[in-house]
Amino acid sequence: MTVRLEIDGDRWRTHLRRVALTNPGLVPVAKGNGYGFGLASLARRAEWLGVDTIAVGTYTEIPEVIDRFSGDVLVLTPWTPGQAIPEDSKVARRLIHTIAHPGDAQALRDIHPRIRYVLEMATSMRRHGMTAAELRSEHHLQDGVTLHLPLVGDNLSEARELLAHHRGTAYVSHLSGADVLELERDDLRIRPRVGTKLWLGDLAAFKVSATVLEVHEVSRGDEFGYRRRHAPRPGRLLVVSGGTAHGIGLEAPAGDTSLKTRAKTAIKGTLEATGWHRSPFIWDGEPLRFAEPPHMQASLLWLPMGARVPDRGDRLDLRIRYTTTTFDETVIV
Numbered sequence: 001m002t003v004r005l006e007i008d009g010d011r012w013r014t015h016l017r018r019v020a021l022t023n024p025g026l027v028p029v030a031k032g033n034g035y036g037f038g039l040a041s042l043a044r045r046a047e048w049l050g051v052d053t054i055a056v057g058t059y060t061e062i063p064e065v066i067d068r069f070s071g072d073v074l075v076l077t078p079w080t081p082g083q084a085i086p087e088d089s090k091v092a093r094r095l096i097h098t099i100a101h102p103g104d105a106q107a108l109r110d111i112h113p114r115i116r117y118v119l120e121m122a123t124s125m126r127r128h129g130m131t132a133a134e135l136r137s138e139h140h141l142q143d144g145v146t147l148h149l150p151l152v153g154d155n156l157s158e159a160r161e162l163l164a165h166h167r168g169t170a171y172v173s174h175l176s177g178a179d180v181l182e183l184e185r186d187d188l189r190i191r192p193r194v195g196t197k198l199w200l201g202d203l204a205a206f207k208v209s210a211t212v213l214e215v216h217e218v219s220r221g222d223e224f225g226y227r228r229r230h231a232p233r234p235g236r237l238l239v240v241s242g243g244t245a246h247g248i249g250l251e252a253p254a255g256d257t258s259l260k261t262r263a264k265t266a267i268k269g270t271l272e273a274t275g276w277h278r279s280p281f282i283w284d285g286e287p288l289r290f291a292e293p294p295h296m297q298a299s300l301l302w303l304p305m306g307a308r309v310p311d312r313g314d315r316l317d318l319r320i321r322y323t324t325t326t327f328d329e330t331v332i333v
């Protein structure tokens with residue numbers, strides 16, 4: 001009775017090893033819901049891969065990884081004055097902080113003179129980071145610079161320009177192994193931070209499914225659900241595992257704003273205006289519709305007459321976004 005993630009272990013490990021080999025200096029990113037796998041699991045994978053550094057998103061994620069991975073931990077969210085730092089010196093020594101504002105590095109060094117940090121450079125992302133002029137005022141010893149690049153566009157040129165005068169180590173995102181080779185110089189070492197293309201780069205290694213909990217035959221007009229809706233015609237209601245607690249029915253905005261996509265969304269809008277939203281549950285290759293909005297841990301789906309009828313305990317495929325889904329069960333097969 002679960003939302004289950006099945007991993008083809010051999011296939012996943014082969015992929016992870018290939019990414020590590022083609023991205024020398026790789027820094028795996030383990031943040032948020034751990035890309036669907038959980039932070040603890042990613043920390044153990046990173047240890048198995050043999051990398052010397054991983055990146056977490058926030059300070060609160062450090063305890064999840066610190067005992068499962070033996071190397072350094074880069075914290076991606078910039079440190080701000082007032083942010084507490086782990087007191088255990090064995091932990092503190094393994095952390096690399098990110099500094100994104102002039103003056104913050106000094107405040108961090110006031111906590112401990114030998115604390116390690118990287119300076120974040122502003123990029124076209126406009127998220128965090130200092131301008132070239134601000135960086136010049138921060139020329140103390142540091143562990144390098146860091147830059148976060150967009151997912152699309154000419155990242156190589158942008159990185160080349162930003163790093164033209166930098167010597168030492170630069171942590172970067174969203175650059176290919178080939179880009180990294182091009183950027184590296186005798187006096188510049190590039191360390192690519194990779195999350196999605198590492199953990200989720202071979203989606204064929206995964207299968208996500210949910211359990212059919214109940215099958216109810218309904219006649220036209222029969223009442224069902226929290227909202228006392230009426231069946232529009234004869235059919236079946238499926239009660240299946242998976243609801244809002246798993247992240248089902250919560251859709252992140254599609255990053256795509258092309259006209260075609262917007263037209264598609266508009267069409268979907270009219271279907272959805274009728275109250276029968278397409279669900280991520282797939283049966284016989286067809287997405288089923290929600291009979292009403294997903295519940296906390298279960299969903300009510302509409303199975304039209306004529307469709308093959310599943311049995312209790314059968315599994316439906318589930319098309320989800322790994323970064324917003326919580327699985328009840330992860331099995332390696």
Ligand SMILES: *Cc1c(COP(=O)(O)O)cnc(C)c1O
Binds near residue numbers: 031076172193197
């Ligand atoms: C999330 C994140 C990454 C990894 O991004 P992916 O697209 O998952 O590879 C790298 N750098 C920073 C600063 C991030 O926040």
